[in-house]
Amino acid sequence: MFDFLQMTLSGRVPQEHSGSNFNLRWRWLAQGVLQLEPLHGYRKSVVLSAGIHGNETAPIELLAALVSDLLHGKRRLKVRLLVIFGNPSAMINGERYNQIDLNRLFCRHYEHFPKCPETERAAQLEALVTEFFNQSKTDHRLHFDLHTAIRESHHQRFGLLPHKDKGIYSRTMLDWLHHAGIEALVINQAPSGTFTYFTSQYCQADSCTLELGKARPFGQNDLNQFALISQGLLSLISGINLLPDAAEPMKVYRVTQELKKISDQFCLNFPESIKNFTRFSAGDILARDGEISYQVQQPDEWILFPNASVRPGLRAGLMLVQVPTASLYG
Ligand SMILES: [Zn+2]
Structure with a gap:
């Protein structure tokens, strides 16, 4: 085989x-x-x-x-x-x-x-x-x-x-x-x-x-x-049955804004080593790109996949908000 x-x-x-x-x-x-x-x-x-x-x-x-x-x-x-x-x-x-x-x-x-x-x-x-x-x-x-x-x-x-x-x-x-x-x-x-x-x-x-x-x-x-x-x-x-759940319910997020890199001046306003799902609060500056600044809009937003080294025109990070699990079922 x-x-x-x-x-x-x-x-x-x-x-x-x-x-x-x-x-x-x-x-x-x-x-x-x-x-x-x-x-x-x-x-x-x-x-x-x-x-x-x-x-x-x-x-x-x-x-x-x-x-x-x-x-x-x-x-x-x-x-x-x-x-x-x-x-x-x-x-x-x-x-x-x-x-x-x-x-x-x-x-x-x-x-x-x-x-x-x-x-x-x-x-x-x-x-x-x-x-x-x-x-x-x-x-x-x-x-x-x-x-x-x-x-x-x-x-x-x-x-x-x-x-x-x-x-x-x-x-x-x-x-x-x-x-x-x-x-x-x-x-x-x-x-x-x-x-x-x-x-x-x-x-x-x-x-x-x-x-x-x-x-x-x-x-x-x-x-x-x-x-x-x-x-x-x-x-x-x-087709084997799984063990019953032990864990807490899953958290559910949806994307609320994208950090788009427009030019080579784009820079993140936090360390590159930051963990996914780090929480930010309303008003926090997330990134700057020349004259533009990206700010937290919602009371709380969580960061996902930040990456300042992408090519201009691409997404350099996603901001998330939490939503109720029930929203997945319509
Ligand atoms: Zn992958």
Whole structure:
């Protein structure tokens, strides 16, 4: 049986493109893309992706272990599953991406950029995922895109929900996220070029981007930190019941303003090392860009993904407000 991660990192093609064991049938679809289907029916079609940012290694290792257990028959498969290592060439180089951030190129945004490995990969992944969901015999479709963040965070594990016109999210998915140790959710307020926005909007999947902790090089991850999500994924694909919740309810945030970098004069008014979900109060100055200053508008706002070194024209941070959990259910 081949090692899916090693195969992906070597750029080789497996000798056999499909096979089976007592429980499942697998099909290798492209570098870093493997489809697994239970022999005895399923009720969910699930896409699990990692390595959309090539240096976010822990979730890649997590999915590699899951696939290995499935292929070796150590775990039962109860769902139709597509496992994706998003950006193999960036994974090989240990980089976030080669030329363009792959997670901005979905929903045909790749058409607006010169051809490069990432634009081609975005088009290929869109096609493969669309085909996977089109062939599904169930409407219960899920996609979790697994990431790790660059900076420390007040919430160790959090989810980014893609924008939905009606703003209503699947309760089953939200319950699963809670059980899997996700502490907070951030609702995106606008369409975007992310992988989960694509699967949510164009494949009618319940999708969420998961930030699971801090990124480290291959082999240096403390996978214990990922125990809850690992159990969560196992329960999802093998149909095992999860332990009852222990944790507090998830906190829910929505984006209230973007810190947009307009010129090279842009500077943040706090240290670069600040943690995600640090709270600011009304009137605090967040950033300056020449004559413009960004200020906290609401009584409290929380910062997410501040990064002053992006190119002018791009987003240098998001400001969040807390909203009641019930707002997710419409
Ligand atoms: Zn990422």
